[in-house]
Amino acid sequence: MDEVLAAVGPRLRHIRQQRGCTLTALSERTGISVSTLSRLESGQRRPSLELLLPIAQAHQVPLDELVGAPPVGDPRVRLKPIRRGDATVVPLTQQPGGLQAYKMIIGTTRSEPDPRTHEGYEWLYVLSGRLRLVLADHDVVLKVGEAAEFDTRLPHWFGSTGDGPVEIISLFGPQGERMHVRAKPRDR
Incomplete structure (x- = not known):
């Protein structure tokens, strides 16, 4: 769990930079302070659902992408007669x-x-x-x-x-x- 949470910060920074968004602009869109966003990205603040949901919405990405959730397996059964x-x-x-x-x-x-x-x-x-x-x-x-x-x-x-x-x-x-x-x- 700690490894998953530690990887969230760098992922947040990468997604924000990929979209050409500054911390200030993201703060304005999410209502989260610049300092909190900075601490999230550096790993000094533990991510929570209250913080990740507005960020996911601002970047228009699924929450799974922010936290690096493993892909859900294909539920179909591969039929082998x-x-x-x-x-x-x-x-x-x-x-x-x-x-x-x-x-x-x-x-x-x-x-x-x-x-x-x-x-x-x-x-x-x-x-x-x-x-x-x-x-x-x-x-x-x-x-x-x-x-x-x-x-x-x-x-x-x-x-x-x-x-x-x-x-x-x-x-x-x-x-x-x-x-x-x-x-x-x-x-x-």
């Missing part, structure tokens, strides 16, 4: 552990059940096509807009019905984490 046979899996989350989200497009050749078990809990939502889900003794077909959730320690398999490809969203998490979707917010 993974091909597995005639299925495409697109990871929608980037953080390891916890809940993981995937978009899956499963082709028609993945239509013969091969049930497996593993630790975890899964939630599936059908975006397009028809999904065949074999879960223990159940063999069901989910249509567009339908969802299923299950403990993956049960023998399970899902794929196409064979009539065409199916597109789904899958949320998978460690054992004990369950996914819940609400159609509308609760009344408070």
Whole structure:
């Protein structure tokens, strides 16, 4: 924190000089005394929001530029599809552990059940096509807009019905984490 604050003064001086503005002119535009502005730029005065906001406004720069805030990372997820046979899996989350989200497009050749078990809990939502889900003794077909959730320690398999490809969203998490979707917010 001290390093960040120490860098503010030189940054203020650089921005002011870059704009060809004198301390006197900046004082008139901000209402901050010349001596206070000088002490800010030399690092003898600690910057505060009360001082930085009028300076940012006078220079027409974002406050982040005055304090040298790190740029905010791009929030978009860089989708990197993974091909597995005639299925495409697109990871929608980037953080390891916890809940993981995937978009899956499963082709028609993945239509013969091969049930497996593993630790975890899964939630599936059908975006397009028809999904065949074999879960223990159940063999069901989910249509567009339908969802299923299950403990993956049960023998399970899902794929196409064979009539065409199916597109789904899958949320998978460690054992004990369950996914819940609400159609509308609760009344408070």
